[in-house]
Amino acid sequence: xxxxxxxxxxxxxxxxxxxxxxxxxxxxxxxxxxxxxxxxxxxxxxxxxxxxxxxxxxxxxxxxxxxxxxxxxxxxxxxxxxxxxxxxxxxxxxxxxxxxxxxxxxxxxxxxxxxxxxxxxxxxxxxxxxxxxxxxxxxxxxxxxxxxxxxxxxxxxxxxxxxxxxxxxxxxxxxxxxxxxxxxxxxxxxxxxxxxxxxxxxxxxxxxxxxxxxxxxxxxxxxxxxxxxxxxxxxxxxxxxxxxxxxxxxxxxxxxxxxxxxxxxxxxxxxxxxxxxxxxxxxxxxxxxxxxxxxxxxxxxxxxxxxxxxxxxxxxxxxxxxxxxxxxxxxxxxxxxxxxxxxxxxxxxxxxxxxxxxxxxxxxxxxxxxxxxxxxxxxxxxxxxxxxxxxxxxxxxxxxxxxxxxxxxxxxxxxxxxxxxxxxx
Numbered sequence: 001x002x003x004x005x006x007x008x009x010x011x012x013x014x015x016x017x018x019x020x021x022x023x024x025x026x027x028x029x030x031x032x033x034x035x036x037x038x039x040x041x042x043x044x045x046x047x048x049x050x051x052x053x054x055x056x057x058x059x060x061x062x063x064x065x066x067x068x069x070x071x072x073x074x075x076x077x078x079x080x081x082x083x084x085x086x087x088x089x090x091x092x093x094x095x096x097x098x099x100x101x102x103x104x105x106x107x108x109x110x111x112x113x114x115x116x117x118x119x120x121x122x123x124x125x126x127x128x129x130x131x132x133x134x135x136x137x138x139x140x141x142x143x144x145x146x147x148x149x150x151x152x153x154x155x156x157x158x159x160x161x162x163x164x165x166x167x168x169x170x171x172x173x174x175x176x177x178x179x180x181x182x183x184x185x186x187x188x189x190x191x192x193x194x195x196x197x198x199x200x201x202x203x204x205x206x207x208x209x210x211x212x213x214x215x216x217x218x219x220x221x222x223x224x225x226x227x228x229x230x231x232x233x234x235x236x237x238x239x240x241x242x243x244x245x246x247x248x249x250x251x252x253x254x255x256x257x258x259x260x261x262x263x264x265x266x267x268x269x270x271x272x273x274x275x276x277x278x279x280x281x282x283x284x285x286x287x288x289x290x291x292x293x294x295x296x297x298x299x300x301x302x303x304x305x306x307x308x309x310x311x312x313x314x315x316x317x318x319x320x321x322x323x324x325x326x327x328x329x330x331x332x333x334x335x336x337x338x339x340x341x342x343x344x345x346x347x348x349x350x351x352x353x354x355x356x357x358x359x360x361x362x363x364x365x366x367x368x369x370x371x372x373x374x375x376x377x378x379x380x381x382x383x384x385x386x387x388x389x390x391x392x393x394x395x396x397x398x399x400x401x402x403x404x405x406x407x408x409x410x411x412x413x414x415x416x417x418x419x420x421x422x423x424x425x
Contacts, residue, residue, distance in 0.1 A: 032224025042069020073128025080136025126228030204237035262351035268362025274309025276328030
């Protein structure tokens with residue numbers, strides 16, 4: 001264990017840090033960080049809705065979520081382009097590129113072949129985050145390479161005219177690109193990107209299929225891209241699986257499909273605390289020696305118990321943090337394998353009813369859905385496994401945070417010492 005932790009601290013972390021400081025990575029990381037307030041606003045509403053489900057008389061706060069987290073695709077498009085311009089040292093383009101990205105993404109709202117005036121607003125919500133990121137990145141490339149031309153740099157034209165021209169051209173090129181693809185060639189880019197992942201459906205009800213359906217969302221989530229994006233790919237597999245299980249139960253046979261929403265999300269065993277099984281990380285933070293981590297851990301533990309982990313993922317942060325991204329991926333693989341073999345081996349019942357209880361704490365939801373008290377035992381086993389996976393990565397990261405806190409404290413104390421010395425002299 002000590003050798004592994006030394007390798008993480010002295011080899012993996014420094015190399016990963018160099019990679020994450022490159023503009024292409026740093027820009028995306030910075031953009032994802034700036035999405036945190038909007039994501040957490042939605043998370044607060046989701047957490048509130050858990051109580052509202054028991055107290056229907058409470059006011060509906062859905063619109064607050066709809067017009068913050070519900071428009072996260074548009075916000076991502078702006079932030080990605082904005083931050084890439086900052087990181088590539090084109091601050092004069094940061095606002096313009098962001099607005100052009102939003103305008104570009106708006107073109108995606110009109111599905112190819114739809115009637116005039118028909119728009120799919122769901123494409124700018126959580127399922128549109130990846131589209132927003134890609135749009136912002138492409139627009140940033142256009143602005144970045146156009147700026148390298150240094151057009152009219154030594155021109156005798158007035159400065160404001162030069163600025164207009166240097167904005168009009170990349171704006172036109174960006175919008176012309178998307179317009180040609182969407183309206184000229186009739187390509188539904190949203191569906192094209194989603195379609196790239198359709199082959200997963202062919203082997204969805206297999207162990208490799210389960211691992212991919214859990215790991216891919218976790219992988220992109222660790223980069224700040226919402227897991228909701230993958231609902232278009234997951235839901236057909238999940239719904240078909242649970243429907244077959246329900247039919248089997250009605251016919252008196254055993255359900256066989258493990259890969260369902262109920263298994264992956266609702267029973268809270270693979271997603272213990274949320275995607276990547278972050279409950280173990282949250283508990284480690286609650287007892288951390290680092291003040292920042294302890295404070296964040298205690299703030300986020302409530303939502304984590306209800307399997308809402310946006311606060312812990314984006315505030316720690318796990319997002320774009322090499323030391324904490326890797327255990328999230330490992331947990332996704334390990335949890336999927338343990339549950340697969342437990343259910344396939346008859347050691348845990350396979351859920352057979354369509355019932356999505358992802359925001360009810362496990363192992364309560366685990367027992368309700370599986371109708372099997374052995375789920376409590378598997379909860380304990382998996383919790384120990386997840387905690388063991390998080391521990392070495394967390395301790396290395398905790399050490400870094402403690403060092404940063406000590407450095408900050410010394411920086412605050414040093415000026416006081418200097419002032420005291422001057423008074424004595």
